Amino acid sequence: MFKRLPGDEARNLVSTTPDTAVVFRPAVVKTPVFVTLVIYGWRFVSALVRALWRHPIACAIPALLGVLWVLYGWQLAVSVLGFVVLVLLAFAFLARDCFARLVGWRLLAWWRLVWVYRRHWRAVMEVSGLAKRINGRVYMPRLLRVACDGWADRITVRMLGGQAVKDWTDRTDNLAQGFGAVSCRIGLIKGGRLLLTFPRSDPLASSIPALPIPDQPSVGPVEIGKQEDGRPLRLKVHGTHVLIAGATGAGKGSFLWDTIRGLLPAMRAGLAEVWALDPKLMELSFGRELFQGRYASDPADCADLLDEAVSVMQKRAARFAGLQRSHTPTVEDPFVLVLVDEVAFLTAYQPDKQLRQRVSAALATLATQGRSVGVGVMAALQDPRKEVVNIRNLFPDKIALRLDESEQVDMVLGDGARDRGALADHISPIPELGAGVAYMRLETSPEPVRVRAAYVSDDDIRQMVALFTEREEAA
CATH class of the missing domain: 1.10.287 (Helix Hairpins)
Incomplete structure (x- = not known):
């Protein structure tokens, strides 16, 4: 009549009336005292040996x-x-930095392990559904290690057998709230092990002033700001293409002008050229002297400039064929960076269908063939939908500033980026807090990184123009 559950017995039935719950008495197997003492003794010895091995000092x-x-x-x-x-x-x-690295962060990691994570681990795992109960036994993901630095706690976790990364990325909010953090980001270390990152503070909360112009000419990577962990943000522009997406006022211009600022010494030395397409006539026109005539704002002129870039690329490819597979900047063959501000206006919103087709074809050609011959593309836009920019997958490196919808995050950074912590739709719209803040996903690293670009003011751009024109007058 009743299905016998594992470990339960149907005897001692209290009542079978329709309005009374069926009660079973679980089977109890008494463990000898000697066996219990051996088990607890073994656990104590193994924990002691593990503590001596991991924390000898x-x-x-x-x-x-x-x-x-x-x-x-x-x-x-x-x-x-x-x-x-x-x-x-x-x-x-x-020696504050050395003390923090050798002693301070380790003490903080130990304290956070004891007081925060191990203390609440079981409750958070069960409530969030990451622990599994099978046949009356609870299986718990294992907390392996806690490491701290200046801005975050990094937790190494061993998943349960059969769990997937998505089981954890779907519960980032549960984990963050359970351990008292603002957010949680999840990365895969290797099969079965995850790295959970819980920020304790926000080093990117305040704006960053314009960085000094480099002393030596270089085509990159150029330093344009700061990463969330405090390290300098260096953006690769030579040998790749970059797509920047963000809502109005999100700070796309910061990435454009920081890149130009980092390339300025190379531009002065003749090792780099920046070709600017500025259909809005607002962002790049302020420093048009830097582009040496390679500036266009009218849609027809933009299409002509892109066709010229394609011609330069094809001529180089014909000369390099059979001789070299990568580009080294020289005065004869400088690195050419094509900057396109608001590319969606040229590829989707332009009423002239013929111009739209010319621009789209030229951008697709540059994005597929320009890397190896020293022609790069950096395009900025507001709307990342596929029907607006159908070549977005041709950009290896992608940057997502503040976006209006959560779905747009995966449109820009790729599927699953938001689940791994790229909350670009949560970036503050207040300029002082969120302008220039972005999540960046590089070709060499699939995990999104939170960054902030330095703010280049109008006075900084005037200084750049004056410095560049001094070189022209001296020449």
Whole structure:
């Protein structure tokens, strides 16, 4: 009549009336005391050995103090402890960065492990559905390691057998709220292991002033801002193509002008040229002297300039064929960067169908054939839909600034980018907080990285123009 569940017995039935719940008494197997003591003893010894192996210094210090206390009294033990504390304080004061790397972040990681993550691990896993209960037994993902730095906690986790990365990316909000963080990002280390990143602070909360113009000419990677972990943001422009998408006021111009600023020494040396297409007549026209006549705003002129870039690319390809497979910038064959501001106006919103087709064909040709001969494309747009820019997949490197809809994030950065933490639709619309903040996905790294580009003001652009024209007058 009743289906017997594993570990349950149908005897001792309390009631079978329709309005009364059926109650079963689970079978109990009494474990001998000796077996229980052996199990707990083994767990204690293995935990002790693991602690000695993972934290030898942290275990050696209290052990040494205990030996001194037993052999020579508590006075010597307290004196040695005080001396060690004074040495650590002096170390922290004189070499703060080194102390933080060797001692400070490790202590913080230990404290966060004990007080935050291990303390709430079971509850968060069960409530979020990442723990599994099978036949009355709970299977829990294993917390392996906690590491801290200046802005985030990084948690290494071993998934349960049979779990997928998507099982975790679908629960990033649960994990963030469960551990008291603003957000959670998930990356795959290797099969079965994940890296959970919980930011503790936001180094990109304030705007970044324009970076100094480099001293030496170089075509990249050019430094244009800062990454979320505090490292410099260097953008590769030579040998790749870059697509930038963002709503109005998101800061697309910062990425364009920072790139020009980083290439300025190479432009002065004749190793790089920037060709600008500015159909809005607002962003790039402010520094048109930098482009040496390679500037267009009228749609017809933009199409002609793109055709000229295609011609340069094809002539180089004919000369390089059979001789070299990659481009090295020279004065005779400089690196050419084609900047297109608001590419959607030229490829989708332009009323002249013939011009739309010319622009789309030229951009597709440059994006598929220009990398190896030193012709790159950097295109910016507001609307990333496929019918607006049907060649967006030809751009290896993609940058998503503030976007209006969550679906647009995956349109720009690729499928699954938002699930892995690229919340471009959550970037603040307040210019002081969100202008220039973006998520970047590079060809060499599938994981999105949160970055912020430096703000190049009108005065900075005037300085760049004056510096470039000085070179022209000297020549």
